[in-house]
Amino acid sequence: MYSALIYKEWLKIRWAFFGMTLLSLLAVTYIALNLAYYTEFMTAKGFWGNVILLGFPFYTEMKYLPVLTGIVIAVVQFAPETNASRLKLTLHLPVKENKLLLQMTSFGFMLLAALFIMLTMLLWIAIGKYFPAEVVAFVLNIWFPWALAGIAGYFLTTAIIVEPVWARRLIMIPFVLGFVDLFFDIGNESAELNLFLIIFSLLTATLVLFSGYHFKRGIK
Amino acid sequence: MLIKTSRIVYLLLIIFAASIFIPKYYWMKFEKNIRSPLVYFSPVKNDFLIRSKDPNQVTYVDKAGIKYGRTEFETLMPLLNYRQLTLEGRLPDSLNGVPLILEKIRLNNITLKIYPSEVDYVPIQLFPMFESKSGRVQLEMPNDYFRITKRLEFIDCATNSIGEKKTELFTSYLASKNFSFPAKIISGNPTSKKAFDEGYFVVDSKDNLFHIKMVKGKPFCVNANVPANLEIASMKIMEMPLREFYGMIVTKRNEVYLISYDHYKLIKLPLEGYDHTKHVLTFMGDLFYRTISLVGKNSIHTFVTNRAYKVVDRYTETWNDNDKLTAGVVASYFFPFTLSLSDDTSSVSSFYFKFSGSKAFIGSIILSVIVFFILQKRKIGLSKGWFDLLLVLLTGIFGFLAVSLVKNVDKNLE
Numbered sequence: 075m076y077s078a079l080i081y082k083e084w085l086k087i088r089w090a091f092f093g094m095t096l097l098s099l100l101a102v103t104y105i106a107l108n109l110a111y112y113t114e115f116m117t118a119k120g121f122w123g124n125v126i127l128l129g130f131p132f133y134t135e136m137k138y139l140p141v142l143t144g145i146v147i148a149v150v151q152f153a154p155e156t157n158a159s160r161l162k163l164t165l166h167l168p169v170k171e172n173k174l175l176l177q178m179t180s181f182g183f184m185l186l187a188a189l190f191i192m193l194t195m196l197l198w199i200a201i202g203k204y205f206p207a208e209v210v211a212f213v214l215n216i217w218f219p220w221a222l223a224g225i226a227g228y229f230l231t232t233a234i235i236v237e238p239v240w241a242r243r244l245i246m247i248p249f250v251l252g253f254v255d256l257f258f259d260i261g262n263e264s265a266e267l268n269l270f271l272i273i274f275s276l277l278t279a280t281l282v283l284f285s286g287y288h289f290k291r292g293i294k
Numbered sequence: 295m296l297i298k299t300s301r302i303v304y305l306l307l308i309i310f311a312a313s314i315f316i317p318k319y320y321w322m323k324f325e326k327n328i329r330s331p332l333v334y335f336s337p338v339k340n341d342f343l344i345r346s347k348d349p350n351q352v353t354y355v356d357k358a359g360i361k362y363g364r365t366e367f368e369t370l371m372p373l374l375n376y377r378q379l380t381l382e383g384r385l386p387d388s389l390n391g392v393p394l395i396l397e398k399i400r401l402n403n404i405t406l407k408i409y410p411s412e413v414d415y416v417p418i419q420l421f422p423m424f425e426s427k428s429g430r431v432q433l434e435m436p437n438d439y440f441r442i443t444k445r446l447e448f449i450d451c452a453t454n455s456i457g458e459k460k461t462e463l464f465t466s467y468l469a470s471k472n473f474s475f476p477a478k479i480i481s482g483n484p485t486s487k488k489a490f491d492e493g494y495f496v497v498d499s500k501d502n503l504f505h506i507k508m509v510k511g512k513p514f515c516v517n518a519n520v521p522a523n524l525e526i527a528s529m530k531i532m533e534m535p536l537r538e539f540y541g542m543i544v545t546k547r548n549e550v551y552l553i554s555y556d557h558y559k560l561i562k563l564p565l566e567g568y569d570h571t572k573h574v575l576t577f578m579g580d581l582f583y584r585t586i587s588l589v590g591k592n593s594i595h596t597f598v599t600n601r602a603y604k605v606v607d608r609y610t611e612t613w614n615d616n617d618k619l620t621a622g623v624v625a626s627y628f629f630p631f632t633l634s635l636s637d638d639t640s641s642v643s644s645f646y647f648k649f650s651g652s653k654a655f656i657g658s659i660i661l662s663v664i665v666f667f668i669l670q671k672r673k674i675g676l677s678k679g680w681f682d683l684l685l686v687l688l689t690g691i692f693g694f695l696a697v698s699l700v701k702n703v704d705k706n707l708e
Contacts, residue, residue, distance in 0.1 A: 118451035119437050126418050126439065127484050172296050206449050208418050208441065245699045252311035260635050264644035267635065274310075277303045284300040287703070 076177060083151060083181045090150040091185055094143040098193055101135045106200040108132050113204055125209060133197070133213055140190055140224025141254060147182050148231035156235055156289070165290050175286045179232055179279055186228055190221040216261060219271065223257035226275040230254065233281035238289045297703050302681070308696035309689050310633070316692070317625065317632035324621035330589045333596040333609055336370040337389060337582045342596070342609045343370060357609070373399055373580040392581060399581060404534050406542065406577040413528040413544055413570045415641035420449070422484050424491040426507045426514075433486040440464075442477035442496065446506075467513040474500045481529035481541075488533045492540055495529050495553065505540070505558065518558035524551075527570060542577070544570050552603075564605050567595055571639055591615045630654035630690035658690040665697050674702045 112121045112132060124130035155161040165171045197217060201210045230250045237243050257271070332345040334354075343354040343362065354362040368375040372385060376399045379385040388394055420439040428434065438448040438457055445465040448457040468475075475498070482494035493507020493514070503518040503526070524545055531541035539552040539561065548568045551560040563586060568575065573588040584603065587596040592615040598607040616622045625632075630650055637646040665686045669679040676683075679702070686693040 119435055122420075122439060122451045123422070123435055126420050127422075204454055206420060206439075206441070206454065208420050212418050249308045249311045252315045253307055256311075256314065256635060260643035262642050264642050267644045270645075274307075278307065280296065280300040280303050281307075282300075283296055284304055284703075287297045287300075 079174070079177055080181050083178055086151050086154065087147055087182065087185065090146050091189075094139075094146055095189055098139055098143065098189065099196075101139055102193060102196045102200060104135055105133055105197070109200060109204045118204075122205070125205065131216075133201075133217065136193070136197070136217060137220055137258065140186075140193075140221045141227040141257075142224075143189065144186055144224040144226075144228030145231045147186060148228050148235060151178065151182055152232050152235040156238070159238075161236065161286075161289060165286070171286060171290055172283050175236075175282050176279070179229060179282055182228055182232070183225065183279065186224055190224060194221065215263075218268070219257040219260060219263065222271055222275050223254050226257065226278050227254050229275070229278040229281060233278070233285045235285075236282055236289055237285035238292070242288065301700060301703055304700055305682075305685060305693075305696040308699065309685070309692045312692040312695055313629075313631065313633040313689065314635065317629050318634070320625060320628075321616070321621075324625075325616055326619060326621070328592075328613065328615060330594050330613075331611060333585070333587055333594060333611075334371055334374065334578075335583055335585045335596075335598045335607065337373060337580065338370045340607075342598075342607065343367060344609070344611070347613075373403060373582075376400075376403075390582065394581075401536050402579065402581045404536055404577075404579040406530060406532060406575075408528075408530050408542065408544060408570070408575040410571050410574065410639040411641045412530070415528075419480065421480060421482060421494060423448070423508045424486070424493070425509075425511070426491040426493060427509050433488065433491055435486050442475065442480060444475050446475075464513045468504075468506070468515050471504070471515045471517060472502075473504055473515060473517075474498045474502070479526060479529065481531050483531050483533060483541075489535050490533055492531065492533050495531055495540065497526055501526075503543075503558075516558070518553065520558070520560060529553075536579075544575075550575065561603055563603065564597060564599065565595075592618075626650040626653050627657055628654070628691055630658055630688070630692075654690055658687050661690060661694040662686045665694060668698055669702070672702055678702070 109132065112124075116124060121130075125132065152161075155164065164174065194214060194217065198210055198214065201213055230246075230253070234243055234246050234250065237246060260267070263271075329347045329349060331347050334343045334345070335341070336343050336356075339356065341356050341358075343356055346353050346355065352364045352367075354367045356362070362370065368378055369384065372379055372389060372394065376385055376394070376396065380396065385394060420441055422436050423438070423440050424433050424436060437452065438450045438460070440446055440448050445461055446468055448460045448464070449455065450457050465475075473496075477496045477498060478501070479497040480494055481496075483492075491507065493505065495518070496504045496506050498504060501522055501524070503520045503524075505514075505516045505518055507514045520543075524543070525547060526543055527546045528544045529541055530544075533540075537555050539554045540558075541553055543551040543553060543560070545551070548570055550563040550565055550568060552563065554561055565575075565586060565588060568588050569590075573590050576587045576589065578585045578587075582601070583606070584599045584601070585596060586599070587594055593610070593612040596609040597605055598609075599605050617626070627650075631654075632648045632650075634646045634648075635643050640646075662683055665683055666679075669675075669682060674682075682693075682697045682702070686697055689696075
């Protein structure tokens with residue numbers, strides 16, 4: 075049952091996932107090219123000075139990619155389901171509906187996590203070629219909440235899409251936007267804040283259940 | 295059960311976002327830009343001159359309340375305004391028996407500032423080691439950066455690899471001076487736009503303070519022999535042609551020391567009530583005096599010392615900050631707390647709560663009563679609705695928003 079479901083999800087997601095992966099790879103490639111370009115034209119020590127002493131951000135292309143990816147995956151995975159209430163058919167399968175919804179989102183989550191981990195490693199390799207570990211750590215620290223925003227963005231978008239009543243969607247959207255916006259507004263986070271953001275982002279996975287509950291019961 | 299958990303997560307998300315954004319937007323509309331006064335000490339009158347907080351007015355008041363315009367102020371502060379006075383030919387030949395020579399005035403005019411967010415800021419731990427005696431007029435950025443971990447390692451920018459020879463040279467020299475690796479704090483002024491280079495002040499793993507620089511390609515390392523229990527929080531190093539001190543040390547106990555050129559002797563600044571997490575410290579020096587101000591959100595404490603750092607005069611002023619103005623009082627009734635993930639006083643993103651105290655509790659109780667009726671209307675009894683009520687009681691308007699916008703879970707349908 076589970077593998078059949080995953081296959082169905084994969085069929086829905088795959089092209090969007092390939093597309094977003096390609097876009098992300100292009101962005102990383104662009105950053106790698108930038109690294110080579112700045113090293114040549116600023117000279118290595120000039121570029122180092124700009125990055126290490128002045129915090130020159132050569133990586134901003136990555137900023138909104140994860141959250142965009144998360145939203146796109148959520149839309150292609152759940153928009154066709156809620157369209158004409160097809161999700162009702164899925165929810166009538168002989169599997170507990172909560173479990174089913176969580177299985178669906180866990181698949182999307184795993185794909186996203188795999189993509190973000192791959193991007194992290196590619197950034198690591200690209201930056202590590204030109205800079206010491208201190209700079210790599212500094213940039214990855216900035217990248218981390220951006221990637222986390224992709225996870226939270228995915229879970230919260232699914233919750234918004236599955237929610238059947240527009241009035242409730244409109245209540246959800248501003249708070250979700252506000253919450254996700256926070257990930258782009260921080261830097262040099264304390265350990266507690268990072269931990270909180272990780273745990274809370276993962277907890278947002280449960281929100282789709284509340285929407286699903288409205289969906290199944292047709293609660294107006 | 296899962297559905298209920300899901301709803302609780304949703305409520306918490308709303309409360310979290312609301313407690314950040316609603317106060318933020320509120321203050322964007324109502325916050326007044328309250329400037330602190332600028333406090334000067336006139337070596338002519340030996341009295342304070344305080345610039346008014348109104349940015350559109352250039353008037354100064356002394357302690358007795360006498361007002362001065364700009365021209366008078368410039369006359370009373372000849373050292374601060376020597377360029378304007380020279381232009382107008384108004385610079386006196388001497389002051390307090392000391393001849394006023396442009397070169398000397400310029401040399402002795404110094405300013406330093408330490409912001410709270412600088413004290414807890416940890417930059418990328420890679421630093422350029424300048425050649426401090428290159429024989430050139432201008433400093434040049436080196437081709438490598440150093441780190442102090444188990445060794446003092448130089449990393450070449452072009453190849454991103456460690457220069458073993460230089461690393462070995464510096465590491466063994468530091469070891470011979472009893473430097474214990476790794477470094478806890480490395481502080482310098484890593485810019486080539488300075489008159490000369492004094493390198494870095496480094497706290498080693500045993501809390502000794504070392505002065506490290508490079509002289510003609512060779513390492514220079516001296517133990518400054520500061521007391522072991524100093525507990526340095528941060529340092530501000532700045533090369534000044536006056537060559538009186540290398541910079542300032544701020545300790546965890548909120549003491550401030552100057553590191554003097556005289557065998558690194560520490561000079562303690564007589565600053566009572568300094569809190570490096572709250573105050574901006576400004577240090578202004580001239581031929582005669584040091585004017586040191588601790589500027590907080592609603593107060594300024596200024597200490598004037600002579601050149602031997604003995605206090606000669608003090609000035610204190612307090613004012614109402616935004617919390618005390620109408621908007622702040624209103625906010626304290628509306629918001630039981632506000633949350634921010636960043637703060638002026640720190641470079642770290644974390645949870646910055648500001649609690650409004652008991653006033654907001656009245657509001658929370660009223661809102662809880664309203665929620666009680668909302669729950670009744672939703673046919674939710676206290677046995678199921680207690681959590682919602684508690685949430686509103688604790689988080690006031692934010693919880694009220696969340697609970698009133700999000701319907702409860704109907705047990706019969708779950």
